[in-house]
Amino acid sequence: MLTRDGVRLFADIYRPDSKGTYPVLLMRQPYGKAIASTVVYAHPSWYASQGYIVVIQDVRGRGTSEGDFKLFAREIEDGFDTVNWAAQLPGSSGAVGMYGFSYQGMTQLYAATAKPPALKTICPAMIGYDLYTDWAYEGGAFRWQDNLSWAIQLAAETARLHKDEKAYQALYTAYRNLPLSDLIPAHPEILKTLAPDSFYHDWLNHPKPDKYWQTLSPKTYFQNVDMPMLHIGGWFDTYLRGTLHLYKEMASRSAFPQYLLIGPWGHLPWGRKVGAIDYGAAAVNPIDLLQIRWFDQFLKGKDTGLLKELPVCLFEMGSNLWQSFKKWPTNHRKPFFLSSNGLANLRDDAGKLVRKEQAANNPKSQDVFVHDPWRPVPALGGHASNPPGAFDRTAIDCRTDVVTYTSPPLTEDLHIAGDVAVEVYCTVDKPSFDLCAVLSEVQTNGSVYNFTQGYVRVEADRKTAPLTISLQPTCMRIARRNQLRLSLSAACFPAYPVNPGTGDLPAETRLIDAQIITVTVQSGGNFPSQILLPIQTPSV
Known part of the structure; x- marks a missing residue:
């Protein structure tokens, strides 16, 4: 097809075997249309066999499509033109739906903002609604590992398209062994040299939510958009904040059904095992069958029973059951x-989590731990590192630069579902520091498995007000006799750059500038440091 400015975009089209008129399912993606997001979805030929014309298109400047690729820059106009073109394909009923995750989820949002009349519904999965808070940064901290690896991947694809074998080989190697030790670690030379036009440089150089992010984010253009949407996320997906950001807004104002499903998955793949935990047969990817029901409902006008079901479906880890x-x-x-007792960085039994009725007599105490940039606390699982998921972090919790607080063994199952936060009173001896909070389940055999975490960069010493860390939303059952644990540290490397303690931003921080940081966590008395948990009463 030709865009409004005459750029030729290419797509693969899959059709049902039988003649007739069918709705169109559209996916627009930057990774080569033959892949068609089959890392998480069924092949387009399967969707075609369900009675749909399926269009998988290379976005501008990617795959076989012509033009120059610039991250998200032309997806509104090109999305509008593509929907109009797809609606007029031979055999099309004129109704178009879109599906896809990650970048392919973003192209749905951008197309929807232009309001093409043929676009009747979308199924965005794992997206950034506000690109600053939902994608590039978390708690003001640059999401280094994900942003860097993605930038190298896209740069390598550009080198491949340009047939630059030397650049491709260098980027291919860098992707599998990330350059984390350059003079300025967060801004490695390989991207400056081989990808000077990469989005990465802009993202790193805009550390605050300024006009740059407003111009780039779908949220800016979405206020008048309304249609049925199926929102899909994963508890260990790095973009879950964006999925929920969009869902909550649409659920509060939409005149159409808004459905949400979150499984126990990382960004990819979507299966029963994530990290070191097997979540059972119920966690096997249900999305393809669900999307066909969704599209049958809103593109074919069939009553699939969806509208009779509760609109929020969350996988409860621990029980390994879906809850509605x-x-x-x-x-x-x-x-x-x-x-x-002041030794929470040294002993498992020193730091405790107590309920409200026990807190009245909670004496003031403080735990001091020292962050050494030479050996920062490593990232392990969760939503921000690769591989994602739950892992046994017993060895990390034994480090003296990690403070842990553990509840007594639970007398009954603890069901958690929703938004989680940690409020911590703390002081530091430097102008800036980071704080990572991890919630885990301590099993009766002593193993410790994380299930949610959060991260924040702090640019000033906090002496009186608590520091709030928003953790990844979750849905978790902690079994009776197991324990709840909070772990706090000043790094999660390399998911986020090591904070040098100087107040300098990652784009200007040299490796040699990083300083030792001493953190004091205060609790009890006038310092009610706490976890805020959305505890649910399970239905019988």
Whole structure:
């Protein structure tokens, strides 16, 4: 097809075997149309066999499509033109739906902002609604490992398209052994040299939510968009914040059905095992069958029963069962307070989590730990590192630069579903520091498996007000006799750059500038450091 400015875009088209008129399912992606997101979805030929014309298109400047690729820059106009073109294909009913995850989820949002009349529904999975808060940064900290690896991947594809074998080989090697030790670690020379036009440089040089991010983010253009949407996420997906950001907004204002499904998955693949945990047969990817029901409902006008089901479906880790809700759970969050004898960085039994009724007599205490940039606390699983998921972090919790607070063995199952936060009173001896909070389940055999975490960069010492860390939303059952644990550290490397303690931004921080940081966590008395947990009462 030709865009409005005369650029030729190429697509593969899959059709049902039988003649007739069919709705169109469209995916627009930058990784080569033959892949067609089969890392998580069924092959387009399967969707075609369900009675749809399926269009998988290379976006501008990627794959076989012509033009220059610039991240997200032309997806509104090109998305509008593509939907109009797809709606007029031979055999098309004129109704178009879109599906896809990650970049392919973003192209749905951009196309929808232009309001092409033929676009009737979308199924965005794992997206950034606000690109600053949902994708590039978390808690003000640059999401280094994901941003860097993605930038190298896209740069390598550009080198391949230009038949630059030397650049491709160098980038291919760098992707599999990330350059983490350059003079300025967050800004490696390989990207400066081989990908000077990469989005990475802009993202690194815009560390605050300024006009650059407003111009780039779908959220800026989405206020008047309304249609049925199926929102798909994963508890260990790095972009879950974006999925929920969009869902919550649409659920609050939409005149159409908004459905949400979150499984126990990382960004890819979507299966029963993530990290070191097998979540059972119920966790096997249900999305292809669900999307056909969704498209049958809204593109073919069939009653598939979807509208009779509760619109929020969350996989509860621990019980390994799907739980349904009328809306995103917003129950009043209940606190677990931190308590310590001052040795929570040295002993498992020193730092405790106590309930409200026990906190009245919680004496003031403080735990001091020292962050050494030479040996930063490593990332392990969660949503921000690769590979994602739950892992046994017993060895990390034994480090003296990690403070841990653990509840007594639970007397009954603890069901958690919704938004999680940690409020910590702390002081530091440097102008800037980072704080990573990880929640884990401690099993009766002593193993410790993470299930949610959060991260924040702090640019000033906090002496009185608590520091709030928003953790990844979750849905988790902690079994009776197991324990809940909070782990705090000043790094999660290389998911985020090591904070040098100087107040300098990652784009200007040399490796040699990083300093030792001493952090004091205060609890008890007038310092009610706490976890705020959305505790649910399970339905019988």
